[in-house]
Amino acid sequence: MSTHMDKDATKNEAPAYQTNFSQGMFMSAVEEKIARVLGEELPTGCEKPEVLIEAARHLCLAKGAKRIRPRLVSLYGEAMEISPLELLDISVAAEMIHAASLLHDDVVDESSLRRGLETVNCKWGNKVAVLAGDLVLSLGFILLNKYTPNIHRTAVRVVDAMTRAAMLEVQARGCLDFKLDGWYFIAEGKTAKLFSWCGQAVGFYVGDEEIAARFEKCGKHLGIAFQMADDLRDLQGSDPGKERFSDIRNFNPSFPILKAASINSDLHQEISQSWKSAELSQDEVTRLGEAVLRTGVADITIEALELEIKQAIDALGPYQDAQGTMEIVNWTKLLLGSVK
Amino acid sequence: MSTHMDKDATKNEAPAYQTNFSQGMFMSAVEEKIARVLGEELPTGCEKPEVLIEAARHLCLAKGAKRIRPRLVSLYGEAMEISPLELLDISVAAEMIHAASLLHDDVVDESSLRRGLETVNCKWGNKVAVLAGDLVLSLGFILLNKYTPNIHRTAVRVVDAMTRAAMLEVQARGCLDFKLDGWYFIAEGKTAKLFSWCGQAVGFYVGDEEIAARFEKCGKHLGIAFQMADDLRDLQGSDPGKERFSDIRNFNPSFPILKAASINSDLHQEISQSWKSAELSQDEVTRLGEAVLRTGVADITIEALELEIKQAIDALGPYQDAQGTMEIVNWTKLLLGSVK
Numbered sequence: 001m002s003t004h005m006d007k008d009a010t011k012n013e014a015p016a017y018q019t020n021f022s023q024g025m026f027m028s029a030v031e032e033k034i035a036r037v038l039g040e041e042l043p044t045g046c047e048k049p050e051v052l053i054e055a056a057r058h059l060c061l062a063k064g065a066k067r068i069r070p071r072l073v074s075l076y077g078e079a080m081e082i083s084p085l086e087l088l089d090i091s092v093a094a095e096m097i098h099a100a101s102l103l104h105d106d107v108v109d110e111s112s113l114r115r116g117l118e119t120v121n122c123k124w125g126n127k128v129a130v131l132a133g134d135l136v137l138s139l140g141f142i143l144l145n146k147y148t149p150n151i152h153r154t155a156v157r158v159v160d161a162m163t164r165a166a167m168l169e170v171q172a173r174g175c176l177d178f179k180l181d182g183w184y185f186i187a188e189g190k191t192a193k194l195f196s197w198c199g200q201a202v203g204f205y206v207g208d209e210e211i212a213a214r215f216e217k218c219g220k221h222l223g224i225a226f227q228m229a230d231d232l233r234d235l236q237g238s239d240p241g242k243e244r245f246s247d248i249r250n251f252n253p254s255f256p257i258l259k260a261a262s263i264n265s266d267l268h269q270e271i272s273q274s275w276k277s278a279e280l281s282q283d284e285v286t287r288l289g290e291a292v293l294r295t296g297v298a299d300i301t302i303e304a305l306e307l308e309i310k311q312a313i314d315a316l317g318p319y320q321d322a323q324g325t326m327e328i329v330n331w332t333k334l335l336l337g338s339v340k
Numbered sequence: 341m342s343t344h345m346d347k348d349a350t351k352n353e354a355p356a357y358q359t360n361f362s363q364g365m366f367m368s369a370v371e372e373k374i375a376r377v378l379g380e381e382l383p384t385g386c387e388k389p390e391v392l393i394e395a396a397r398h399l400c401l402a403k404g405a406k407r408i409r410p411r412l413v414s415l416y417g418e419a420m421e422i423s424p425l426e427l428l429d430i431s432v433a434a435e436m437i438h439a440a441s442l443l444h445d446d447v448v449d450e451s452s453l454r455r456g457l458e459t460v461n462c463k464w465g466n467k468v469a470v471l472a473g474d475l476v477l478s479l480g481f482i483l484l485n486k487y488t489p490n491i492h493r494t495a496v497r498v499v500d501a502m503t504r505a506a507m508l509e510v511q512a513r514g515c516l517d518f519k520l521d522g523w524y525f526i527a528e529g530k531t532a533k534l535f536s537w538c539g540q541a542v543g544f545y546v547g548d549e550e551i552a553a554r555f556e557k558c559g560k561h562l563g564i565a566f567q568m569a570d571d572l573r574d575l576q577g578s579d580p581g582k583e584r585f586s587d588i589r590n591f592n593p594s595f596p597i598l599k600a601a602s603i604n605s606d607l608h609q610e611i612s613q614s615w616k617s618a619e620l621s622q623d624e625v626t627r628l629g630e631a632v633l634r635t636g637v638a639d640i641t642i643e644a645l646e647l648e649i650k651q652a653i654d655a656l657g658p659y660q661d662a663q664g665t666m667e668i669v670n671w672t673k674l675l676l677g678s679v680k
Contacts, residue, residue, distance in 0.1 A: 107467070126466060127447070133470075133474075135507075137499075138496055141496040141499075142500060149492075152489075152496075156481040156492075159474065160482060163471055163474040163478060170468075170471075
């Protein structure tokens, strides 16, 4: 098994997974920790329920939560041969930074469903959702207080990038002339930066700047790949429980839509025209979505996706075969499989 | 002039103010820095204005901004005989943490006016206001990256307290049985914690935990005093440009209103009854406001205010007479004068 010290170790077949560490145990610890951080009573001096904490728990403890970011942290930790429990608070902080962004994004997008449940803004209103997001973010940052300063310093920069990307995403709606570097800016801010930080923080934790940079780079391409796949699955209608062509319907210039519009100027014209309306009919949405696919953008997107995946794996270097990070490699295969 | 080394120095008359430091210069530096931090272009890849930055600047650079928090930081810094310019980023961070809370509070309270201008939520909508608050907060935290970790670690705890207080304030509306310790919780979270941090951060900067604790305590009582005075001025109608009795109108259980209701059970009944309506007429608001004052709560509030001020000044200890912190003492006199 590769370690961060013997970088010249021969590539082995993954050994039988015989350690004390169990992903299951770790993820349980994550759930417990989130519940505990959000379990603190809010003194009110008034007979009213602790709505802020209740709302935060509603989102953060929803069964639909995939906990991708804590998993990433634990996988990088495994590769470093440290007990992921040492990284528990980094993992939970990552999840809370993510949750805070969801709470605010749902206010911004006026969404009604999240993780299979009513959104906080729907159930309790915008006031609660805004403040719940602020609370969850603060609590996430507080968890980082125990680690070296580089960890929180990079975390605040991630939130800055996420916020700017969220705003650009709002501004880009309906904008078919939105340049591709704007799409990347959003994908990086929205997803990739936090994925990056998950690995970078682990590198900082073990005190190895080179590893921090390596894992940061891996996370960046992983995040972009994640977004590309997400965009494509929307066109393919392969996400269960999600409405197909929702990017068309919601005027979101996704990666494949932007590509299709740049390939076919008639289609560009058609979508632009449609996107001037306040709302599109189901028929129009389907027609446009199918037209987008007919340009061949699925293959173009898959090609771009494969490139991002390759870059993510290359960034891992010798850790492609390490316990933990090899799971990230496996995950990219699943990601590709979800669109091919 | 007292220094933090010769604590037994004789109390002197304040010497003629002959230093290179000028409050005016420092406040100009603060304005410049805020403008610079918020001057960064947001790449869009799309021909749309940088609304997020524009909104942030609208609030942060409003002429009506009093910059109390940067001033506090500089005054503590003066007492430490350090160039306040070394504390510029702490000052600006304090202002940005404050501004971020205003951006979100205005969404939560659906306010339309702030610092003499239309609120961001009014002018650009809640989406922009929520994200502008997130951005300004991140940028504030990023400014703290250069200092020792205790400074940002305490800052994140302040934001946590501010958020909880903001939520409690929402929940407490209309609640006349709201206990006084709930009022203190709000006053501490809303105002006192950040005032505290302004001084504590300076203590951390000079590496003196005792001073940090002293200035923190001063700020706590200062902030509570500030809120009490604010509440009383609302009843007295002595804030120019602010509508009198707005706490009555908006169902806010302010300090004097809570006191009045606890003194006079008939009045308690009356206000409780009125507060069940969706809206109060001007006549009713005036009637109730004057009834509150007739209970003698102005004197009760002033007494409580004087106690907070005394505790704030006592906390300063030998720094009551130091250049910089003596201005804080002077300011408490002005605060008291604003309600007497």
